[in-house]
Amino acid sequence: MLALLVTLPIAAFIAILFGAPARLTAIAASAINLALGLYAAITWQCGCWTFSLPVLAKPSLHLAFGFADGMSAVMILLSVIVTLAAVLSGKAPEGKEKLYFGSSLLISAGALGAFAATDLFFFFAFHELALIPTFLMIGMLGRGDRREAAWKITIYLGLGSMVLLAGLVWLANLTGTYDMALMVKAAHQVDPASQKGIAALLLVGFGTLVSLFPFHSWAAPAYASAPAPVAMLHAGVLKKFGLYGLLRLAIPLVPEGLQFWLTPLLVLLLGNILWVGWVTISQKRLDSMLGNSSVMHMGYIFLAIAALIAFPANPLAQSAAVVLMFAHGISIALLFGLADRIERSTGTLDLQELGGLAKSAPGLAFLFGIAAMASIGLPGLANFSGEILVFLAAFKSYNGTSGLGPVQITCILSIWGVVISAVYMLRAYRKTFQGPSVAATANADDLTLADRIPATLLIITLFAVGLYPNLLLNLLK
């Protein structure tokens, strides 16, 4: 019963509204959800997890949850892991615990609902449900010029969702059903002319949600000012909704339409990797650097999607996209969580004002170092498994006689992105943790046990997937 996974955070949210201790309830609900999610992901093939409740007779709508394939299982796993880490590592401002933890739970419920939904209507609806607390939290509890950032993300994602909705309704109209499995079966009903239009709408709509260049400018300021759990949940989990949607709906339903837009997509994803990568290097604050880096890494997942568009029946590309989504989700959540911890103990995230933090907080430096290495794509950590699979997938149907295709050229160019991310990550690490201590870092306190638990949870996941990617790949079979 996957519905349980979705309703548990909502029930906890309501309990918090009515006065249950906010932090404790949130942690308990997330921990139970983690156990439940793990169990569900392992046994997803049993068919015992489907849930369906008729909502509307004409057109036939169901509040339905289930595992369409292993991809849903991986995404649900990602959601429950990051949720627990987010509520464990978040520290609510005085008197705002209800709002802080309640909203985090709602975001989690929305993400879980979207990944578990098998009905188009609720697939879209649950994502929107998660967005509203995101907007409110950034606007109310964020840092810096939070109102500007929050308004920007509201407008961008609101418009993006509208464009997306247009594409989805069009698609449902052509296939005549809202059940996503039946839609895929009716894929032949989508005529080539409509395919182009729908593919454009879906690419822009989902693309805006995933911060595809040039619709990305909401992301870095929003993550920079968002409270830690929101940044972790949005960058780590919710943003993957767009990629998940492209893989789940766009690829099987409008393959020819996507083919038509392949070249623009390749150019845009290079914009993500190279242009935004370049922008990331010049960031002066740790939080906006992380925000930009998360935009940049989306480029690799888009590369996997492009490889899947260019060479249909490329299971490697699908696995690559899913593994990288998972790896990026875990690593960016870890980075945002630790960055928040740095700010709490030093009072600043400005790279100019930091330095030598490794002396006063060696534990923090060690964990942040691992997270940074993961983000760069060091072998042994999950992101490496994902990125290498992406590069392999891009060269899947390469043969020496015909020369390099557009996808291969894009891949070669985007490998430079690894160098770029090494530059900005190591630079930020050096400026934050190494060198002589400065006023802000001299007396900074190190991680406590409570801080280590969520970080360790995420790091173990990174290592597990990095050393043995079959953990995920087996789920995808």
Next chain:
Amino acid sequence: MPAYYLEALTVTLGIILLMAETFCSCKGKSWVGIAAAVGLVAILGLTFTAIGPEAKPTAAWASWPLWNFYQFDSLARFYKIFALVTTLFVILLAIDFRSILARFTDTPDSEAGTGEFYALPLFACAGMMWLASAKDLAGAFVSLELVTVTFYILVAYMRRNVGSLEAGVKYLILGALSTGFLVYGIAWVYGATGTMRLAEIANCLPHLTNTTPLLFGIAFVMIGLCFKIGAVPMQVWIPDVYQGAPTPTTAFLSVGSKAAGFILTIRFLEPFLASEVTRGPILTLLLILACATLLFGNLAAIPQTNFKRLLAYSSIAHAGFLLLALAAWKPETAISEGSIKVVSFYLATYLLMTLGVFFVLAQVRIQRDGETIHDFNGLGKSNPALALALTVLLAALAGVPLTAGFIGKFMVFSLALDAQLWPGIVVAFISAAAGFYYYFNVIRAMWWRDSHNAPSLILPPISKVCIGVLTIAVLVCGIWPQPIWSLLK
């Protein structure tokens, strides 16, 4: 029970309350409102036992000539329930709004002038209920006038308030103008077809040799109806009148009057849309009206700073969506709902969201003495629960999923896609995106801006219950809309 008892009972209740209010020397007047509300609940219960002549052909009343003017089907029942529920909430809102009413009708501490405000909506309600059953243009016109004349009084009710008086004059003049259009159009329709009965009009349509006079008449009737539903080209009165009228009247206008206009539009257009002869031009006209209304309502709403005025533009915008559903005309089939039911469903969700918002607005007006978006600043800090409810309601108006508003918009879009009304779909999407912007502007004010120590609002019990009920209904219908559909069966 024969269906027309419902209207008779409503009017009787109104007359009794008016008399009782006049001859009672008591100081407080809110008991009139409570009596009216109780009466309405009772009548609401009776609607489920009401039957038409088809259900009991042997009864003496079943053969009365009244049934030439009056019909009772599931649609009529739905819109009667709609009118009763709206009136019920409006009267409850008026009870909580009485301090402002008192201030602008008599001396501030005397409620002497407020009594009629509870009884008059009952007459408008009876008119709306009769409209739902209209099958004859003459009868429809009379009941429409009953609604309009009552509103002339309700709009200008706060006679010591310049804004209310100005609104009253504007409503009167434009209302009279639109009535002129309507009667003129009905005359042309009568001239072209030789009958006022809608069923007979349908029969004589295939025999028409020249449809131009008929279409001319239909166009004029549509202009008259656009006044009621608040659509372009008769939308100019809406912002000023909504802003000036007492808040319960505004709520009544934006929900009750609009729904009455739509049921009449549906009843009037149904025979013409069923016929091949007239369908094409009417659908084109509807599509043009829908696009113009959507664009006007949504784009003009963006720069508004007064919340009540914003709601006026929002009401125009929703009329545009409803017209789009009509322009994508589709009879009901086994697998999809037809335009009529989608319009009715949309109106029902609109009722829940809009009335909820007006309850909140009325309390802000009373306790913070202002109606601008600015006056909602910091509501998230001072009244988190109320701000949460208003956030849900506004998100529903914007069409955010998992709220009732989304399902309504979603059905309209599906219809428009089915009919392949591409210009309408593009305009509707732009409008929906604009709507997202201006509704969230208010949400932003509530949660992100500081109120500079404005006191927290204290909700009177009636408002508290009504806001709670409406908000929960909006959420429940967003996930499980079946109850509304079953009312339509």
